[in-house]
Amino acid sequence: MQKKTRIAPSILAADFSQLGLEIQRLDQAGADYIHVDIMDGHFVPNISFGPSITKAVRPATAKPFDVHLMISPVDLYIEAFVDAGADIITIHPEAGPHFHRTIQLIKSLGVKAGLALNPGTPVDIVDHVIEDLDLLLVMSVNPGFGGQSFIPDSLNKIASLRKKIDATGRDIDLQVDGGINFETAPKAISAGADVLVAGTATFKGGPENYADNIKRMKGL
Numbered sequence: 001m002q003k004k005t006r007i008a009p010s011i012l013a014a015d016f017s018q019l020g021l022e023i024q025r026l027d028q029a030g031a032d033y034i035h036v037d038i039m040d041g042h043f044v045p046n047i048s049f050g051p052s053i054t055k056a057v058r059p060a061t062a063k064p065f066d067v068h069l070m071i072s073p074v075d076l077y078i079e080a081f082v083d084a085g086a087d088i089i090t091i092h093p094e095a096g097p098h099f100h101r102t103i104q105l106i107k108s109l110g111v112k113a114g115l116a117l118n119p120g121t122p123v124d125i126v127d128h129v130i131e132d133l134d135l136l137l138v139m140s141v142n143p144g145f146g147g148q149s150f151i152p153d154s155l156n157k158i159a160s161l162r163k164k165i166d167a168t169g170r171d172i173d174l175q176v177d178g179g180i181n182f183e184t185a186p187k188a189i190s191a192g193a194d195v196l197v198a199g200t201a202t203f204k205g206g207p208e209n210y211a212d213n214i215k216r217m218k219g220l
């Protein structure tokens with residue numbers, strides 16, 4: 001069942017020179033999760049930061065850290081991100097070598113597990129793992145950079161995954177990430193998404209606008 005809309009600001013769009021403060025501001029502005037984008041310059045053509053910076057800023061909020069790993073291979077680093085304070089770890093099936101095993105590894109460490117689907121990844125890839133998942137992430141841009149335009153076909157993927165989630169009867173968040181703004185947010189919600197990841201749109205206009213930006217994306 002689709003739940004009330006939650007916003008997970010992507011700190012990829014934050015001011016990295018004051019990352020802890022930015023996370024505190026997001027917390028006070030009503031963010032539901034803090035979305036932490038980890039990029040390795042190999043799985044995606046950009047490098048962000050790793051577990052030590054994640055750990056350093058973790059005390060800035062009590063809100064869940066939703067860590068999206070765009071790295072390959074991934075298994076080697078799961079424990080480090082759990083130790084850094086991740087509450088949810090989302091991986092890509094293409095990160096290899098065996099995503100079923102990676103999901104089991106994440107869960108064995110007491111953390112929620114998510115699977116991210118790139119724009120070119122078919123929705124049926126979730127069929128044999130959905131019973132173990134806590135979150136499905138529809139990438140509505142190709143991963144690697146903030147500030148890209150929402151790919152409209154993502155709405156069909158969200159609708160298909162909404163049906164699959166509802167058929168399980170389980171509590172699985174349906175998250176969408178990439179090009180979410182005041183125009184695309186309501187479309188993603190209508191299609192069935194219940195967690196919106198937003199970088200550019202959350203940080204638009206500076207700190208005094210974070211709360212309004214989050215509210216508007218929630219449709220309030």
Ligand SMILES: O=C(CO)[C@H](O)[C@H](O)COP(=O)(O)O
Pocket residue numbers: 010012013037068141142143144145146147148177178179180197198199200201
């Ligand atoms: O995972 C990402 C890119 O790989 C980012 O979270 C995503 O692109 C959000 O940025 P924006 O809201 O600026 O589109």
